[in-house]
Amino acid sequence: MDKAIPAPRRRLSRFNNAQRTDFWQIATLLFALLALLPLLAITYLAFFPEENIWPHLISTSLPKYVLNTLLLMIGVGVSIFLTGVSTAYTVTHFEFPLRRYLEWLLLLPLAVPAYVVAYLYTDLLEFAGPVQSALRSLFGWELARDYWFPNIRSLGGGIMVMGLVLYPYVYLLARAAFLEQSPNLLEASRLLGQGPFKTFVRVSLPIARPAIAIGVALGLMETLNDFGTVDFFAIKTLTAGLYDVWLGMGNVGGAAQIALTMLTFVLLLLALEYFGRRRQGFYQSGARFSHRRRLQLTGAFKWLALLICLTPVVLGFILPLLMLVNYSIIYFDIAWTRRFEEYALNSLLLSCTAAIIAVGLALVIAYGRRLHPNKLMLFASRFASLGYAVPGAVLAVGVIIPFAAFDNGVDALAREFLGFSTGLLLSGSLVAVIFAYVVRFMAVSIGAIEASFTKVSPSIDMAARTLGHRPRWVLGRFHLPLIKGGVLTALLVVFVDSMKELPATLILRPFNFETLATHVYQIASEERIGESALGALVIVLVGLLPVIILSRSIDRSAAMRQ
Amino acid sequence: MPLPRPLLQVKNIRCQYDERTAVDDVSFELQQGTLACLLGPSGCGKTTMLRAIAGFQHLQQGEIWLDGQCVSREDYTLRPEQRQLGMVFQDHALFPHMTVGQNVACGLGDLSKKARNSQVLSMLERVGLSSEMARFPHELSGGQQQRVALARSLAPRPRLLLMDEPFSNLDVELRERLGLEVRDLLKDTGTTCILVTHDQQDAFTFGQMVGVMSQGTIAQWDSAYNVYHEPNSRFVADFIGQGVFLSGEVLDDERVQTELAILHGKVPKGCGVGSKVQVLVRPDDIIHNDDSKLTARIVARNFRGSSYLYTLELESGVQLLSMVHSHHDHKLGEQLGIEIELDHLVVFPDIA
Numbered sequence: 001m002d003k004a005i006p007a008p009r010r011r012l013s014r015f016n017n018a019q020r021t022d023f024w025q026i027a028t029l030l031f032a033l034l035a036l037l038p039l040l041a042i043t044y045l046a047f048f049p050e051e052n053i054w055p056h057l058i059s060t061s062l063p064k065y066v067l068n069t070l071l072l073m074i075g076v077g078v079s080i081f082l083t084g085v086s087t088a089y090t091v092t093h094f095e096f097p098l099r100r101y102l103e104w105l106l107l108l109p110l111a112v113p114a115y116v117v118a119y120l121y122t123d124l125l126e127f128a129g130p131v132q133s134a135l136r137s138l139f140g141w142e143l144a145r146d147y148w149f150p151n152i153r154s155l156g157g158g159i160m161v162m163g164l165v166l167y168p169y170v171y172l173l174a175r176a177a178f179l180e181q182s183p184n185l186l187e188a189s190r191l192l193g194q195g196p197f198k199t200f201v202r203v204s205l206p207i208a209r210p211a212i213a214i215g216v217a218l219g220l221m222e223t224l225n226d227f228g229t230v231d232f233f234a235i236k237t238l239t240a241g242l243y244d245v246w247l248g249m250g251n252v253g254g255a256a257q258i259a260l261t262m263l264t265f266v267l268l269l270l271a272l273e274y275f276g277r278r279r280q281g282f283y284q285s286g287a288r289f290s291h292r293r294r295l296q297l298t299g300a301f302k303w304l305a306l307l308i309c310l311t312p313v314v315l316g317f318i319l320p321l322l323m324l325v326n327y328s329i330i331y332f333d334i335a336w337t338r339r340f341e342e343y344a345l346n347s348l349l350l351s352c353t354a355a356i357i358a359v360g361l362a363l364v365i366a367y368g369r370r371l372h373p374n375k376l377m378l379f380a381s382r383f384a385s386l387g388y389a390v391p392g393a394v395l396a397v398g399v400i401i402p403f404a405a406f407d408n409g410v411d412a413l414a415r416e417f418l419g420f421s422t423g424l425l426l427s428g429s430l431v432a433v434i435f436a437y438v439v440r441f442m443a444v445s446i447g448a449i450e451a452s453f454t455k456v457s458p459s460i461d462m463a464a465r466t467l468g469h470r471p472r473w474v475l476g477r478f479h480l481p482l483i484k485g486g487v488l489t490a491l492l493v494v495f496v497d498s499m500k501e502l503p504a505t506l507i508l509r510p511f512n513f514e515t516l517a518t519h520v521y522q523i524a525s526e527e528r529i530g531e532s533a534l535g536a537l538v539i540v541l542v543g544l545l546p547v548i549i550l551s552r553s554i555d556r557s558a559a560m561r562q
Numbered sequence: 563m564p565l566p567r568p569l570l571q572v573k574n575i576r577c578q579y580d581e582r583t584a585v586d587d588v589s590f591e592l593q594q595g596t597l598a599c600l601l602g603p604s605g606c607g608k609t610t611m612l613r614a615i616a617g618f619q620h621l622q623q624g625e626i627w628l629d630g631q632c633v634s635r636e637d638y639t640l641r642p643e644q645r646q647l648g649m650v651f652q653d654h655a656l657f658p659h660m661t662v663g664q665n666v667a668c669g670l671g672d673l674s675k676k677a678r679n680s681q682v683l684s685m686l687e688r689v690g691l692s693s694e695m696a697r698f699p700h701e702l703s704g705g706q707q708q709r710v711a712l713a714r715s716l717a718p719r720p721r722l723l724l725m726d727e728p729f730s731n732l733d734v735e736l737r738e739r740l741g742l743e744v745r746d747l748l749k750d751t752g753t754t755c756i757l758v759t760h761d762q763q764d765a766f767t768f769g770q771m772v773g774v775m776s777q778g779t780i781a782q783w784d785s786a787y788n789v790y791h792e793p794n795s796r797f798v799a800d801f802i803g804q805g806v807f808l809s810g811e812v813l814d815d816e817r818v819q820t821e822l823a824i825l826h827g828k829v830p831k832g833c834g835v836g837s838k839v840q841v842l843v844r845p846d847d848i849i850h851n852d853d854s855k856l857t858a859r860i861v862a863r864n865f866r867g868s869s870y871l872y873t874l875e876l877e878s879g880v881q882l883l884s885m886v887h888s889h890h891d892h893k894l895g896e897q898l899g900i901e902i903e904l905d906h907l908v909v910f911p912d913i914a
Binding site: 470 | 618645646651652657671718
């Protein structure tokens with residue numbers, strides 16, 4: 001007789017080709033929902049606050065916050081566009097001294113948090129700093145009113161500082177786009193009678209435009225995320241405003257409203273990135289061309305090219321690093337204390353936990369998508385990755401709202417039925433900090449793991465399944481050994497990003513709990529910059545790790561081309 | 563005596579990806595020990611069929627029965643790992659982090675260590691690779707990798723073996739040799755197999771039964787011989803082999819008048835006397851004969867080593883293909899004496 005047929009299962013939805021709900025699918029949807037929770041909370045609270053301060057906000061400070069944020073973003077956008085594109089074009093199209101090294105040196109400023117550069121340049125360029133002192137003694141000036149010198153603690157200073165550390169986003173993507181352009185295309189343009197500059201403007205640049213747009217969008221997301229710089233320079237942006245309203249006035253609803261305003265900026269940037277990515281497919285072949293010949297520069301042009309590429313490296317990385325090393329040595333005895341060790345350990349443990357959780361969740365999500373390649377899972381994994389675009393401060397507000405609601409709920413229940421107060425369980429605990437890190441850095445984790453998953457042929461899965469292995473075994477026995485490179489990269493990047501994270505940590509950390517980042521912020525904002533250098537140096541050195549991996553992959557691709 | 567129950571029954575299945583229907587209302591049956599082949603152009607749905615049988619693709623309609631058990635239907639799909647099937651892929655899909663021996667042992671989880679080792683060894687001996695047991699896949703040639711993949715999929719003694727374009731990544735000479743080798747191995751072990759390919763040579767070398775697929779349906783499910791000589795539709799006639807269609811007129815149910823000759827054979831019922839028809843003429847139906855009164859001008863020739871494929875043009879402008887022994891070297895423009903020798907009359911109604 002025919003064997004008994006198991007009971008049919010219900011269909012999940014019309015999206016779902018798989019028809020079968022399993023652990024991977026439910027887990028992926030759940031994680032996506034969790035990642036969305038902060039955004040939903042902000043939206044809810046912004047529209048239904050306990051105390052409506054919209055009218056007050058709009059009539060007073062909000063226009064100023066928005067204007068400053070806009071100016072900052074425009075300034076940084078222009079700055080990273082110019083620096084990123086000019087350096088990328090120079091290293092891909094011309095041959096000049098040190099070019100091979102500059103190709104990866106140009107990435108290094110990515111390792112330096114903007115707030116660290118801000119502290120250092122303030123120290124360098126303020127009235128008592130070495131630059132102005134030298135000018136004074138050189139020209140015999142004595143007082144500030146004797147001469148004009150730009151104030152670093154200004155909007156312009158903020159633009160300069162962020163431009164210096166964020167241009168690598170544009171550089172990285174523009175460089176890849178230029179490398180993928182067929183040399184034939186440029187030669188065709190030249191043969192049609194266009195000079196090198198016209199060819200750049202009319203052929204190279206438009207083709208690379210989608211990639212550049214993505215780079216600018218990513219850089220501006222970081223701009224929006226920054227708190228340390230704008231706070232130190234007293235630039236009243238939305239982020240600074242959010243801190244004022246929340247920590248200064250204790251108004252959560254108002255903070256949620258400012259956060260929502262910031263989210264509209266985020267939405268614009270996401271749209272910019274999305275359109276960039278959509279067009280990238282049409283514009284870029286994905287091929288690398290082996291017979292690229294770089295134009296050998298001579299004479300003054302040679303040095304000009306070197307200057308173009310060396311300046312951002314020196315200003316964005318070498319100079320800050322030297323200053324940090326110098327101060328670290330001078331102030332070592334004051335800076336290296338038992339408390340410093342404690343903060344470093346806090347940073348280490350917190351970042352490790354966040355990295356392990358983020359990578360674990362990303363594995364489930366990426367594998368869930370692989371098992372069920374349908375639209376629902378695609379949306380879920382996209383939503384789960386949204387955090388990278390949400391500024392840390394906004395995320396923190398979004399985390400604290402539902403966590404506080406949860407705490408209050410539990411507390412009320414406990415009082416009613418158990419007769420005692422549970423107090424704050426989640427908000428103000430490390431759980432909140434880790435949750436924020438995981439949500440914010442989930443995207444890099446999912447990205448790295450999905451990228452290495454795509455290199456594993458789907459037939460590997462099918463082979464393993466037909467040989468009798470269940471999905472979780474396929475992941476453990478067959479995938480993990482093959483994607484361990486991607487998993488390690490994801491662990492490292494999330495670890496480092498968590499270590500550098502400042503705005504969300506400042507809001508969410510438990511009372512009296514410091515990480516290296518908050519410690520550096522704290523003493524630097526008391527103008528004890530020399531003392532803060534050691535912590536900042538550690539952050540920069542750790543931050544170098546993923547950048548080195550990135551530049552090694554650039555080196556490899558360069559080697560493959562030769 | 564009634565036929566035994568078929569090993570595999572595919573009943574009216576339909577598979578959809580979002581809005582696109584990849585397989586539409588397909589049915590066929592496979593007896594134990596048969597080597598079958600699904601042949602079709604890319605995108606015809608043949609790989610989807612294979613995935614459906616393996617349990618990776620869910621059905622929107624229909625049922626798949628394996629060995630008397632319903633393994634797939636609209637609301638139920640038995641997991642691939644519970645179907646006891648073997649699968650071989652175009653890219654071999656060997657696990658790169660495991661040795662050849664470990665790869666082959668992968669499907670033998672429930673055997674004792676000793677039984678597992680002896681099974682691995684005997685499978686590798688069968689494919690002639692027992693000496694490569696400790697090596698890693700990347701150290702092997704493409705042909706060797708495919709042999710390991712085959713050994714791996716056969717080691718757990720699957721009820722049915724599925725092969726997805728297994729020879730497409732190999733060079734021409736190797737693919738034919740390996741094709742024959744694999745066929746003999748499967749015959750020896752009594753394995754039932756479905757092979758999917760877009761290459762008709764693979765299909766003819768390998769398959770006792772051939773299913774020609776087109777746009778998600780099986781156009782013809784028949785022996786390889788019949789698919790070539792008695793195609794049941796214009797699509798199959800076009801897709802399999804070479805040939806041209808000659809216009810003709812039905813004289814009676816055994817004769818068709820064409821401009822070359824009156825052709826004899828069985829005229830299908832749908833084509834009434836006097837109706838216009840198209841007759842399939844294969845290159846091997848046109849025989850070169852210098853003494854023939856019938857001649858045609860050579861307009862193109864394609865040297866194939868042992869033969870020439872000539873494109874000939876009749877006075878009316880109609881073109882024919884002819885396979886001629888390559889010792890007969892005729893120039894372009896020359897008139898070539900030909901006669902027609904048609905063993906199978908393949909006639910389709912003239913729609914135009």
